[in-house]
Amino acid sequence: MLYHIFLFLVVLVLVERGSFAASPLEIVSVNEQLAHTEAVRNDETNQTLARTNFERLERLSNRSRYVARSCKEIRDRYNLREDGLYYLTTANGMVYQTFCDMTTAGGGWTLVASVHENSIYGRCTVGDRWSSQQGNNAALLDGDGNWSNRNTFGTAEGATSDDYKNPGYYDIAAEDMSVWHVPNNFPLEHWNLAAILRYHTDNRFLRLYGGNLFQLFKQYPVRYNVGSYNNRGPAFPIVYDHGDRESTRLLYGPNSRGEFQPGFITFRAINNERAAMAICSGVKPVSGWNTEHYCIGGGGYFHPDQCGDFPSFDWDRLGKGQGWSASKEMTEAAVLLFYR
Amino acid sequence: MLYHIFLFLVVLVLVERGSFAASPLEIVSVNEQLAHTEAVRNDETNQTLARTNFERLERLSNRSRYVARSCKEIRDRYNLREDGLYYLTTANGMVYQTFCDMTTAGGGWTLVASVHENSIYGRCTVGDRWSSQQGNNAALLDGDGNWSNRNTFGTAEGATSDDYKNPGYYDIAAEDMSVWHVPNNFPLEHWNLAAILRYHTDNRFLRLYGGNLFQLFKQYPVRYNVGSYNNRGPAFPIVYDHGDRESTRLLYGPNSRGEFQPGFITFRAINNERAAMAICSGVKPVSGWNTEHYCIGGGGYFHPDQCGDFPSFDWDRLGKGQGWSASKEMTEAAVLLFYR
Amino acid sequence: MLYHIFLFLVVLVLVERGSFAASPLEIVSVNEQLAHTEAVRNDETNQTLARTNFERLERLSNRSRYVARSCKEIRDRYNLREDGLYYLTTANGMVYQTFCDMTTAGGGWTLVASVHENSIYGRCTVGDRWSSQQGNNAALLDGDGNWSNRNTFGTAEGATSDDYKNPGYYDIAAEDMSVWHVPNNFPLEHWNLAAILRYHTDNRFLRLYGGNLFQLFKQYPVRYNVGSYNNRGPAFPIVYDHGDRESTRLLYGPNSRGEFQPGFITFRAINNERAAMAICSGVKPVSGWNTEHYCIGGGGYFHPDQCGDFPSFDWDRLGKGQGWSASKEMTEAAVLLFYR
Numbered sequence A, B, C: 001m002l003y004h005i006f007l008f009l010v011v012l013v014l015v016e017r018g019s020f021a022a023s024p025l026e027i028v029s030v031n032e033q034l035a036h037t038e039a040v041r042n043d044e045t046n047q048t049l050a051r052t053n054f055e056r057l058e059r060l061s062n063r064s065r066y067v068a069r070s071c072k073e074i075r076d077r078y079n080l081r082e083d084g085l086y087y088l089t090t091a092n093g094m095v096y097q098t099f100c101d102m103t104t105a106g107g108g109w110t111l112v113a114s115v116h117e118n119s120i121y122g123r124c125t126v127g128d129r130w131s132s133q134q135g136n137n138a139a140l141l142d143g144d145g146n147w148s149n150r151n152t153f154g155t156a157e158g159a160t161s162d163d164y165k166n167p168g169y170y171d172i173a174a175e176d177m178s179v180w181h182v183p184n185n186f187p188l189e190h191w192n193l194a195a196i197l198r199y200h201t202d203n204r205f206l207r208l209y210g211g212n213l214f215q216l217f218k219q220y221p222v223r224y225n226v227g228s229y230n231n232r233g234p235a236f237p238i239v240y241d242h243g244d245r246e247s248t249r250l251l252y253g254p255n256s257r258g259e260f261q262p263g264f265i266t267f268r269a270i271n272n273e274r275a276a277m278a279i280c281s282g283v284k285p286v287s288g289w290n291t292e293h294y295c296i297g298g299g300g301y302f303h304p305d306q307c308g309d310f311p312s313f314d315w316d317r318l319g320k321g322q323g324w325s326a327s328k329e330m331t332e333a334a335v336l337l338f339y340r
Helices: A002-016 A026-043 A054-065 A071-078 A188-194 A205-209 A213-219 A245-251 B002-016 B026-043 B054-065 B071-078 B188-194 B205-209 B213-219 B245-251 C002-016 C026-043 C054-065 C071-078 C188-194 C205-209 C213-219 C245-250
Strands: A084-089 A095-101 A109-115 A177-183 A197-200 A235-237 A239-242 A260-270 A276-285 A333-339 B084-089 B095-101 B109-115 B177-183 B197-200 B235-237 B239-242 B260-270 B276-285 B333-339 C084-089 C095-101 C109-115 C177-183 C197-200 C235-237 C239-242 C260-270 C276-285 C333-339
Touching: A054 A084, A054 C084, A071 A084, A071 A095, A071 A109, A084 B054, A095 A188, A177 A188, A177 A276, A197 A245, A205 A213, A213 A260, A245 A260, A245 A276, A276 A333, B054 B084, B071 B084, B071 B095, B071 B109, B084 C054, B095 B188, B177 B188, B177 B276, B197 B245, B205 B213, B213 B260, B245 B260, B245 B276, B276 B333, C054 C084, C071 C084, C071 C095, C071 C109, C095 C188, C177 C188, C177 C276, C205 C213, C213 C260, C245 C260, C245 C276, C276 C333
Parallel strands: none
Antiparallel strands: A084 A095, A095 A109, A109 A333, A177 A197, A177 A333, A197 A239, A235 A260, A260 A276, B084 B095, B095 B109, B109 B333, B177 B197, B177 B333, B197 B239, B235 B260, B260 B276, C084 C095, C095 C109, C109 C333, C177 C197, C177 C333, C197 C239, C235 C260, C260 C276
């Protein structure tokens, strides 16, 4: 019990002091982050043995009576404000469950997808659903094509253990996006606290691009050789809910930091080799186009050693955060995408 | 607005005049088809932004109260006649949602599967669930075996974006089949209009083969080296709901047209190299056995360059419709299978 | 009708005489087993054509009103005792359907997973979700990692046709395990009768290991090179519900029989080459460590010819049950895992 109180305090302290504020000592920042993550991780170990709370279970189960297409509609129609799983219905009547963030900046955020790197060594192999599972193949311009089709996979509870895409990705008409970077395998009830970065847009940019990523990527196909690095899609400023520009910067490799500007979300980046990536989450490339080291998802063809959902986050040495390589924290965190 | 009315008229005209009637000018027919498809495609671009119609959403959601094993039972027990998603229940009580065609020839058709070619360049690679995802392997006689097991995958809304198989495939006791060839990535609400071919049987042949494909393929295994081309399974005449024999013929390669007779659906075809295919949809091989160019699905082994869900539809040149190669329309259309 | 009565009697006789009792004549035992399996198999062929029993269907459908996290809670809260599919809810409110065994040793057993070998020739290829789908790769220590993450796949009805893992695997707080070895592709309603082995623990060992396999394998990671064969996890005695120690012994290869002791379930075995396996189901390695021939699941790296969900069950010759090779019965049976 004392141990749990201690853990709780550790987490509290880390959160309170804004653990990712700019620091001249990068190594300290990374260690803090690890402590933060480990504290939350240990906290969840014994919970499974908790006795079933049937009242709570029935309350959650009764959420199937609410009918809405998005978490925003759940919030607005039923005035519900609790984070967690809700039932949503597509325009055609397909029902699915997903996670609603009902607290960030007014709440109403629907989890529609997660990009999870199952094997940083895999080069467009099984599990690389957001680029290609067919190997690095210049003939497969769009790779698996999941950024712009109605295929779905995974579950909300498994969103940090594998890729996830639900019907909301193409069905919801939204205005803004929110992104959480959550360490792999964390359980849903701790995502908010465990995330190494959380941020959202507030300029309603999706209104101009069809209301969701499915429509946006019709306009900006995530496709090999669709153009040069000059042809990247739009970038929008973000508001931080956890972390800041400096902590974002430090999560990528030292060399990458010279190329991008943190504090943005960028769509359909193109690198020097004309490979397309879907999202540069947290950053905007401004003075260099080695985007394979800090942008995720993609078409079906990259430089031979770069194909994958996190294309070349491990270029110099896995998880060492040196050269072009992203930090271990970033490489081993799933990217959760929300709409509102 | 005027633009939409124009598109609607284009589609209407195309549909009214039976756009696939026999034509001496094949190139015109193909162009018409493209126009048809493009018109529908453009029509759907902006719909996602439409405001949620909650009354409709609740009505769709309330369909979960109907209990039935097939769309035919939904029609007969509840007298429902609207196309769309319904809830079905297997004999064991497993619940799933799928699309019901409630209008064609009296309605009551259950979508149970779709065969979608995710990569015509893949040779029995990831996504080739209806043949083999294990590579071309003579030791894997049945490939992934999905024609004759209870594995399921995909969703109804994603049926033109990836492979789909629901429990109805093995659970429903049916009499007839219907097939829709729908361009990849089309949304459910436009399938009927966008389909390049639609047809059904009306001789109740499934009664003789166990009531569904799962049982039929127990009798006629989709297995490499199970016999010679003489050992193909049964073929049955079809009634066209969109398109006709001549448009069917033109959708396959010029060389293939000399081998088959359009106006049929054929099961478990076997080619010259003793590879088995599951369905020749729309045609019956009669004077040649290069069935890999116009039949779909299969066991785990083909001629090295032919393994896949659409085994060798691109033999001469992808989408050029020359030599043995099927047209681009056919190669890029998912094959939707219905029972009644 | 007479035919069905005959089949029923055959099955009855086989079951009554305890067909797997120790026998000096192994070949007889194997034949009996085949007869047993074939009898059940034939019995199911024509059932699909049976008319829908709507009363039963509605009764099954109404099970969605019961709210519980496990089959044990279904039994205890609602006093239900019928085997079959029920709805369960995770602590976070995620709803899923799975099979409950409500009869064995008091009932209340939840099916949480199945390990199915889709291709004994595949060496950590597509479908090897319980080891690795990324090839045999020493860099991927944990392989796909599904023994210790929240990823889920498959369905209860498909649990003998492909791998299955539902949220209960990580969500349920259990005490004991039950295991059924069911011939591939058998339908749910015949699993109990068709199983070649059924057994369970009764010492509540899971209480000491976090309440489920997800937690147990956090303590004993299924990871290449995590230790030597001396570092295997715990083994617990089993109580047989069908079969016995001798029939268990005979289902594995003659050479393997010299290494293990039947009548146990063992977790996280490690072989001579430091490859980790998840479960030795039915046996405990005691005097040799070629566990790849009789233990299932694993990390991402094995001896080159051994990687897979049933790593090296076919070492000498597939299904011949000679040398180190397991019997055809064992190699072609899915391993169903239950919690209570």
